[in-house]
Amino acid sequence: MQRAVHTDVADSFSALAWHNDALRLLDQRLLPGREEYVDCTDAAQVAAAIGDMLVRGAPAIGIAGAYGIALQARAIGSSDDWTAALAEAFEMLEAARPTAVNLSWALKMMRDRLARLAPHADVPARLLEAAQSIHQSDLEANLTMAKLGMQLIRKHHKTPQNILTHCNTGALATGGYGTALGVIRAAQAAGLVDTVFVDETRPWLQGSRLTAWELQREGIQACVHVDAAAGHLMKTRDITWVIVGADRIAANGDVINKIGTYALSILAMHHGLRFMVVAPSSSIDMALENADEVVIEERSADELFVLGGQTVDAGIPAFNPVFDVTPADLIDVIVTEKGIVERPDAKKLADLMSHRHLH
Numbered sequence: 001m002q003r004a005v006h007t008d009v010a011d012s013f014s015a016l017a018w019h020n021d022a023l024r025l026l027d028q029r030l031l032p033g034r035e036e037y038v039d040c041t042d043a044a045q046v047a048a049a050i051g052d053m054l055v056r057g058a059p060a061i062g063i064a065g066a067y068g069i070a071l072q073a074r075a076i077g078s079s080d081d082w083t084a085a086l087a088e089a090f091e092m093l094e095a096a097r098p099t100a101v102n103l104s105w106a107l108k109m110m111r112d113r114l115a116r117l118a119p120h121a122d123v124p125a126r127l128l129e130a131a132q133s134i135h136q137s138d139l140e141a142n143l144t145m146a147k148l149g150m151q152l153i154r155k156h157h158k159t160p161q162n163i164l165t166h167c168n169t170g171a172l173a174t175g176g177y178g179t180a181l182g183v184i185r186a187a188q189a190a191g192l193v194d195t196v197f198v199d200e201t202r203p204w205l206q207g208s209r210l211t212a213w214e215l216q217r218e219g220i221q222a223c224v225h226v227d228a229a230a231g232h233l234m235k236t237r238d239i240t241w242v243i244v245g246a247d248r249i250a251a252n253g254d255v256i257n258k259i260g261t262y263a264l265s266i267l268a269m270h271h272g273l274r275f276m277v278v279a280p281s282s283s284i285d286m287a288l289e290n291a292d293e294v295v296i297e298e299r300s301a302d303e304l305f306v307l308g309g310q311t312v313d314a315g316i317p318a319f320n321p322v323f324d325v326t327p328a329d330l331i332d333v334i335v336t337e338k339g340i341v342e343r344p345d346a347k348k349l350a351d352l353m354s355h356r357h358l359h
């Protein structure tokens with residue numbers, strides 16, 4: 001992997017971009033202090049970047065996985081049996097992170113594209129086009145969801161609102177613009193945002209390091225707080241919406257998202273706030289009946305031990321699940337690019353996914 005330092009901080013950024021025959025990733029581990037880009041040229045480098053969280057966020061890791069396959073095809077150059085030649089790359093990328101379904105969804109799209117190619121097709125070129133199309137479609141889905149989510153806020157409120165969000169769901173986590181943060185950006189443009197309260201999002205600090213950074217660049221008023229302050233803020237700061245993303249949505253509407261989302265949904269219900277989930281249809285896993293059997297990624301306990309210096313004595317056991325499940329009945333609305341599902345359940349989601357949903 002090659003590393004480059006980005007010097008013009010006034011530029012808008014891309015979490016991922018095709019650049020000089022490589023996948024250029026903004027190294028999110030270094031933000032907000034340093035803006036450095038890393039170029040990946042094969043599937044192993046992309047898988048490592050996903051596993052190490054240089055690139056993160058459900059849609060973004062899906063897009064990166066697709067580019068990983070395109071890069072591997074370019075690295076191989078030519079083959080009589082592309083399915084066999086790329087098998088290891090598919091496997092490696094699929095295993096890079098387990099919870100967000102967007103990664104396996106994007107790899108399935110790439111597999112399907114490969115299977116449909118004519119025998120003498122330029123496979124590396126066609127797979128690159130497929131990855132770029134997945135990237136572009138994600139951006140377009142985000143713009144659609146942003147509008148739908150903003151209209152939903154406008155349906156209930158005509159004045160600027162205080163909104164609470166969790167983790168990072170912005171341009172950094174997606175093909176561009178963002179999911180939950182995309183809705184917040186569109187709402188800001190429509191004059192519907194006063195302050196965005198940003199959960200710090202322990203232990204990786206996606207909220208304080210990434211979301212606050214994005215909001216500041218957008219000129220949106222943000223206020224960061226420790227995760228444990230969310231209930232107190234809901235009680236005292238006139239917050240009306242909690243808006244979050246999703247890593248996977250089960251067929252019954254259960255939402256798997258960053259650890260802490262479940263607790264927020266209960267707090268929101270207690271305080272009478274609306275709870276909006278914003279995710280592209282690539283995050284909906286119709287094969288998963290409910291979220292009970294989903295693999296919740298557990299990362300190294302080391303992530304809990306160091307935060308501005310060591311925080312826990314060596315040798316103390318630690319548990320670091322990075323996602324949790326919010327049951328469908330705690331969710332007011334799921335916004336996707338295909339439409340809005342209020343009070344989600346299995347039938348409404350099945351209708352949405354088969355285009356029978358009207359909104």
Ligand SMILES: CSC[C@@H](O)[C@@H](O)C(=O)COP(=O)(O)O
Nearest residue numbers: 056057058167169173245246258
């Ligand atoms: C649009 S991003 C939606 C989710 O992927 C996001 O909320 C989240 O949980 C990201 O987790 P991360 O562990 O940073 O990849």
